[in-house]
Amino acid sequence: MFDHGQPSYAEVNKDIISTMLETGPKYWMLLGGTMSVAGIFFFMPWIYQLFVGVGAAGMNHNAVWGSYLSNFIFWIGLSHSGTLLSAVLHITNSPWRKAVYRSAEAMTLFSLMTAALFVMVHVGRVWFVHWSFPIPNQMGLWPNFRSPLMFDVMAITTYLTASSIFIYMGSVPDFAAVRDASTGLRRRLYTIFSFGWRGTAREWHTLGWAYTFFAVFVIPLAVSVHSIVSWDFALSAVPGFHHTIFAPYFVCGAIYSGTAGIVTVMYCLRKFLGFSRYIGQVHLDSLGKLLIALSMIWTYINIVELFTTWYGGTSYELEALSFRLTGFYAPMYWEMILFCAFVPLLMLSKKIRWSWNKMLVVSILINIGMLTERFIIVATSQPRKFLPDSFGFYVPSWIEISITFGSFAIFATLFLIFIKWVPAISLYEVKETLKPLRRDA
Amino acid sequence: MAIVGSFAFEEDFLGAAKTLKASGFDKLSLLSPIPVEEAYEVIGLDKSRVRHFSLAGAIFGAIAGFALAVGTALVFILPTGGRAIISVPPYLIITYEMTILFGVLFTLLGFHFVSGLPAWRDRPYLDSAGIDRFVIVVEGVAADQATRAEAIFRDAGADEIQQVEDGQ
Numbered sequence: 001m002f003d004h005g006q007p008s009y010a011e012v013n014k015d016i017i018s019t020m021l022e023t024g025p026k027y028w029m030l031l032g033g034t035m036s037v038a039g040i041f042f043f044m045p046w047i048y049q050l051f052v053g054v055g056a057a058g059m060n061h062n063a064v065w066g067s068y069l070s071n072f073i074f075w076i077g078l079s080h081s082g083t084l085l086s087a088v089l090h091i092t093n094s095p096w097r098k099a100v101y102r103s104a105e106a107m108t109l110f111s112l113m114t115a116a117l118f119v120m121v122h123v124g125r126v127w128f129v130h131w132s133f134p135i136p137n138q139m140g141l142w143p144n145f146r147s148p149l150m151f152d153v154m155a156i157t158t159y160l161t162a163s164s165i166f167i168y169m170g171s172v173p174d175f176a177a178v179r180d181a182s183t184g185l186r187r188r189l190y191t192i193f194s195f196g197w198r199g200t201a202r203e204w205h206t207l208g209w210a211y212t213f214f215a216v217f218v219i220p221l222a223v224s225v226h227s228i229v230s231w232d233f234a235l236s237a238v239p240g241f242h243h244t245i246f247a248p249y250f251v252c253g254a255i256y257s258g259t260a261g262i263v264t265v266m267y268c269l270r271k272f273l274g275f276s277r278y279i280g281q282v283h284l285d286s287l288g289k290l291l292i293a294l295s296m297i298w299t300y301i302n303i304v305e306l307f308t309t310w311y312g313g314t315s316y317e318l319e320a321l322s323f324r325l326t327g328f329y330a331p332m333y334w335e336m337i338l339f340c341a342f343v344p345l346l347m348l349s350k351k352i353r354w355s356w357n358k359m360l361v362v363s364i365l366i367n368i369g370m371l372t373e374r375f376i377i378v379a380t381s382q383p384r385k386f387l388p389d390s391f392g393f394y395v396p397s398w399i400e401i402s403i404t405f406g407s408f409a410i411f412a413t414l415f416l417i418f419i420k421w422v423p424a425i426s427l428y429e430v431k432e433t434l435k436p437l438r439r440d441a
Numbered sequence: 442m443a444i445v446g447s448f449a450f451e452e453d454f455l456g457a458a459k460t461l462k463a464s465g466f467d468k469l470s471l472l473s474p475i476p477v478e479e480a481y482e483v484i485g486l487d488k489s490r491v492r493h494f495s496l497a498g499a500i501f502g503a504i505a506g507f508a509l510a511v512g513t514a515l516v517f518i519l520p521t522g523g524r525a526i527i528s529v530p531p532y533l534i535i536t537y538e539m540t541i542l543f544g545v546l547f548t549l550l551g552f553h554f555v556s557g558l559p560a561w562r563d564r565p566y567l568d569s570a571g572i573d574r575f576v577i578v579v580e581g582v583a584a585d586q587a588t589r590a591e592a593i594f595r596d597a598g599a600d601e602i603q604q605v606e607d608g609q
Contacts, residue, residue: 134513151534155538161542195559196559196562198472198566199473201484206556207476208476224538
């Protein structure tokens, strides 16, 4: 599991905690860069849109949903790797989970936050966003729980809460280790963060039980969240949206893009935080195999979607399908097929699976494909519904493109802040994979 | 008074803990850098009460979720195309999400209740317990028993033994 020999317990503490305590100018420059990009490309165009109205985006009468919602689905999807994968691997007791899960869970949290921002951008008048919560407004009007949008509010709020608790509770013993390695204000802060953890048998025992229950709750929750996001589309009668396969399609796509996201994040942790000792070939190989399996399921579901639409023979479904495959956005559709169905097959070769650089390229291409997939669903269905007099066209405006670009900087900023406050690799779980401290070991 | 002993090896730590327990020292805290299952047995931990909190939270969440959806529909009636006002299938989704939400929140509550955390007061502790040492803390030791406890630590192979004040 360890590429450069097993570290000692003390080295695990030193290696991982030092990435939090020692901060060089490169980090500050990078953080400043991502914050600036987020400010210029995300928040400034958003503020502009708040002033001039949501008409600044390319959405129009026939296409009332645009890239904001496709980005929302993309970020929700990216969130699905972390907590879900971590919970599944915890329940199945997979040892390779231990070095990667903390950062994967952080990905979940920050992807969800970024996704939530897109809802606020999409709704236009963000100051009324609280109307979507189950509280009555000034007219005594309560939200309608028969709407899939309300399912979304409940599911995403629950997922954000559960994921935050899941990552925080898993970090408590590590916060105590940081407390012990720090002095002054940082020590006082981490004393609070760690709840005064000492690592007694009772504390470990209780945490073990609670953590397993969190994992058990989180697995069905994660599946439900993306199913519910898919129902935003599938419960409408719009051709291209109204498919019963959408729930498994979205869940599979979410785990797929999330797992590719983990590979990208692992590459960065190895490269920039020097975690090559802890994140090794076994992790890359396992994630590569998982990506191959997910790409095949994703491809199968796409084939089923095409087949059932064609076999159904409904004229307006066929029109939407034809527009998707051969219309204005056809190059993007086929790009998606290339990146998500064919490129992952390269990982069948061990040479690709064992090369960090090649896997980075593959993982980024998969996520470009998945971003495109969400855009294609939104942009080729609504403007092509039913009769030709309701046909329209949707092209994102520069505001939307800028906000999409800026959202990656928001995610990067949150992640950069995270790695300075929380150990990016779980100290105690990595120690569990080492040779035990026993005379007979 | 409390006696604190630190061990480099797990079996020495467990051996000392069992001997101390057998010798009548009941206020034992077994500190370790990673979870040690055998330590749970030494201090008699079996199934955690956290599970009762999880179950209670899930049941409460299910009831609250369904009640929220039904209550909302009844408070402000929105007739839509002749559909049922209390429409069970969509309300089950709200119920499902709330079941999980309160299951998680109650589990968190259970963790704090059962583990006794947060506990920010000073308690006997060695920083090395968070790195690579197994530490036993025996609290409430009378002066005449201290020598006996220290002897048990020494015989078991402790590499550091300290006398400290009990936790506040």
